[in-house]
Amino acid sequence: MKILTYNINGIRAGLKKGFDTWLNATQADIICLQETKALKEQVPVELFEAMGYQTYWQSAQKKGYSGVAIFSKITPQNVVYGYEEETGLDDPEGRVIRLDFSDFSVISVYMPSGSSSDERRDFKMEWNAQFYEYIAWLRQHKPNLLISGDYNICHKPIDIHNPKANANSSGFLPEERAWLSSFVELGFVDTFRHLNGEPHHYTWWSYRAGARDKNLGWRIDYHMVSEPLKDRIERALILAEAKHSDHCPVLVELSV
C-alpha cells in the first residue's frame, strides 16, 4: 500500500501546475495533504474522484488558510474531523483529520509554524503539547497508527542544510526538537530515516534565493508509524522531483 504526504501550499495553485496529472501517475492508495487553503466546494474534486479517490476535507475557519485533507481509494470505517470528540478541543485552523481502516488509522496533520511572531511560536508549542496528548490517548485505542504530515520541525542536524545558522530559527529550536523527540518516544518510527541515513534529503525549500536549486532545505514532512507497524515498512522515499509547492511529497509503502 502506497501512502503519500504532501504540503501542497494551496491545492488550487497546485492544480495549475499539474498536481492532478502527477498524482494520477503515482498510483498511490492514500494521500495526506496539508495547506490545502480551500474549502471542498472550491476544489474540482471530480478530478480526484475520477482517479478512484474519496476525498475528506478539514478546513480552517479563515478563508484560504491552512487546511488538511485525505484522499483514499479504500473506504474508511470511520472519519474523524479534528479531535474534538476525544479531547474536547476545537480545530479552528483545520490541522487534523483521521481515517480509520480495519487494520490501521492514518492522520494527516499540519502542525503550526512558529516563524511569524513570538505569539505564534508560543502557540505552536501549546498546539503541539495538545496534539501529543491526543496521540498518547489515541495509541491506546488504535495501536496501528500512521501520522503523516508537515511537522514544521527538523528533528536533527542531519535534517537541515545549515544547523548552525538556524540554531535560533523556528523549526529548529532546541525546545521544538526536544518535543519531536518526546513525540517519537511515544513509540513511533520516522520511516524515511529508518531506511535512509544519508544527509542532504529535505522536504521543504525557501522560494527565495534559489534555495531549491541549491538544495538548501529542511526535512520537516514525515510519515511516522507506530511500533506495531514498523515491520510493515517496505519503502520510504522523498519525491523531490515533484514541484507543485515549496514542499515536496514523501512516500511510504507498507506491506498489506
Next chain:
DNA sequence: ATGGCAAGCTAAGCTTGA
C-alpha cells in the same frame, strides 16, 4: 544580520509562511 518568494484574500496591499 538581512533579504529574498509565493498563495490567497480582497481589490493595492496585507497576512502568513519556515
